[in-house]
Amino acid sequence: MSAHDMKSAVPSKASSLPRPKPPRKLKAILTGLIVLLLLAGSAIKTESSFSELFTGLPNMLDLIKEMFPPRWSYFDDITGAMLETIRMAIVGTTLGAIFAIPIALLCASNLNTIKWLSYPVRFVLNLIRTIPDLLLAALFVAIFGLGPLPGIFALTIFSLGLIGKLTYEALETIDRGPLEAMTAVGSTPMQRIIYSVVPQIQAHFMSYVLYTFEINVRAAAVLGLVGAGGIGHYYEVTLGFLEYDKTCTIILFTLAIVLFIDWMSTRLREKLL
Amino acid sequence: MSHPHASWEHRVKKPPVKKSRWIIAGLLAVVYIWAFSGVPLNGFKETALQVTKAIASGIFSPDWDYVYLPDGEDLLRGLLDTLAISILSTFISAVLCVPFAFWAASNMSEWGITSKTGKIILSVIRTFPEIVMAILFIKAVGPGSFAGVLALGLHSIGMLGKLFAEEIEQIDCGPTEALIATGANRIQILWYAVIPQVLPGFLSYTLYRFEINVRSATILGVIGAGGIGTPLIFALSTRNWDRVGIILLGIIIMITLIDLLSGAIRKKLV
Known part of the structure; x- marks a missing residue:
């Protein structure tokens, strides 16, 4: 404001020159209003209130107090379930990766020029990615019954x-280049894939598999909540019996394993690329 | 070998395979044998095929009446609830993660240790499963959407904080130095040199996290933290496949629409 006043106070040639207009504020204001409306609506819909949070906080602190110290002896009981969790993640990721190879080849527009084949496959791929993993697991539990098998299918x-x-x-x-060179010497499509596509893509592919494995370990740790095997089942058991110190052991154990696998996978991926 | 037309293979040798490769391959083989040998294959229920058919037919002949019921729980209200949870939780985390992001950004602090601790804290928050967080918040504020909002809001800080920190680390130092040279104070530097550079990235990441949160919010209901998950689990356990079908359809359509919308906005932003 003060800068503007100064300018108008000094009558000079500069003030008569056309000055660039500042960007319109209207758009920003409207966007802000819409966001505010959305937030207010969401707060009403979810019945969010600070007072509830503040009255609830002591409960939560009590809960956290009861969680410490964690019961270390519980490790022995959940190690088996933890191994099962890792196993589910490994098997699910591997199966998914194997099935993903033909699907990806079908989707890539530079390798598969048949449009009526690549578009539906891409559509199905997009459809699959909209369904959250826990939801898939719940569906598979309904189909196959309780146990790690539905979890593995969901992760796959x-x-x-x-x-x-x-x-x-x-x-x-x-x-x-390599693709064209191999076509020129009369290779079959399979040879082209093996000798000119695979060498270019394998490091990326391995990196994606490792990345997915990281995500799957995290996912597998909670799949048990819907009955799909792994350590998640023990959350319900311990929380149901109000044994919060055991819950804390599970949480810490999961954190340690996940952080370790993340660290290892990140190092491997750095080496790959 | 003595043949005059000896092929080129005898002259050009293949590079030798490294020993470490064999060790890695051996380790991988052991891991895979362990993993696959433990998969219980006899866990199939005899009804599996039947149920699959029922769910498939449920998806193709959904319970349209459930879309809108004048009184009580219906699909639209469930989806709206899910959407509300994700909007509010994304907003909470986008606000709360900013201080964490500046803490974790390596170019914002003088000592490396500050940024390292910030990164570790964000990593721990990220690792803590949202659904477990929701269980804890349910104990605090009772079952319902609010617990879901708090859980997702807190959990998202981990990822958003990391992405925001990386965005801050990439900024151009020029404007900051220019402002320092003109004697600006820290707040002015932040407001005029840092914020304009990071804002598009921040907004884009927030929208990206919103897409993820919508997916997460659909499953929170499984443990009673609001959203469409609750009626879905209920329909699954009562074997009401037509209803399962319409809820799945609703979720898929909502997520696809939000992905399209958010993707379009993100393209405009950066």
């Missing part, structure tokens, strides 16, 4: 969606 489908998409996008950016 989830991995298929993620690895398939990342890989087909990487496939579309590969160098065409």
Whole structure:
């Protein structure tokens, strides 16, 4: 404001020159209003209130107090379930990765020029990725019954969606040179894939598989909540019996394993790329 | 070998395979044998095929009446609830993660240790599963959407904080130095040099996290933290497949629409 006043106080030639207009504020104000409306509506819909949070906080502090110290002896009981969790993640990721390879090849527009084949596959791939993993697990539990098997299937489908998409996008950016050279010497499509596509894509693919594995370990740790095997089942058991110190052991154990696997996978991925 | 037309393979040798490769391959083989040998294959229920058919037919002949019921719980209200949870939780985390992001950004602090601790804290928050957080918040504020909002809001700080910190680390130092040279104070530097550079990135990441939160919010209901998950689990346990079908359809359509919308806005932003 003060700068403006100064300008108008000094009558000079400069003030008569056309000055650039500042950007319109209207758009920003409207966007802000819409966001505020959305927030207010959401707060009403979810019955959020600070007072409830403040009255609830002591409960939560009590809960956290009861969680400490964690019961370390509970480790022995949940190690088996933890191993099962990791196993589910490994098997699910691997199966998903294997199924993702043909799907990605079908989706990549530079390798598969048949449009009526690639578009439906892409559509299905996008559809798969909209369904959250826990929801898939709940569905598979309804189909196959309780146990790690539905969890593995859910992770397989989830991995298929993620690895398939990342890989087909990487496939579309590969160098065409080797492909054309091999076509020129009369190779079959299979030979072209093995000798000119695979060498270009394998490091990326491995990196995506590792990344998906990281996500799947986290997911597998909670799949048990819907009955799909793994350590998640023990949350319900311990919380149901109000044994919060045991819950704390589970949480800490999961944190340690997940952080370790993340660290290892990140190092491997750095080496790959 | 003595043949005059000895092929080129005898002259050009393949590079030797590294020993470490064999060790890695061996380790991988052990891990895979362990993992796959433990998969219980006899867990199939005899009804599996039947149920699959029922769910498939449920998806193709959904319970349209459930979309809107004048009184009580219906699909639209459930989806709206899910959407409300994700909007509010994304907003909470986008606000709360900003101080964490500046804490964790390596170019904002003088000592490396400050940024390292910030990064570790964000990583721990990120690792803590949202659904477990929701269980804890349910104990505090009771079951319902509010617990879901708090859980997702807190959990998202981990990822958003990390992405925001990386955005801050990429800024151009020029404007900051220019402002320092003109004698601006820290708040002015933040407002005129840092914020304009990071704002588009922040908004884009927030929208990206919103897409993820919508997905998360659909499953929070499984443990009673509001949203469409509750009626879905109820329909699954009562074997009401037509209703399962319409709820799945609703979720898929909502998430697809939000992805499209958010993707379009993000493209405009950056």
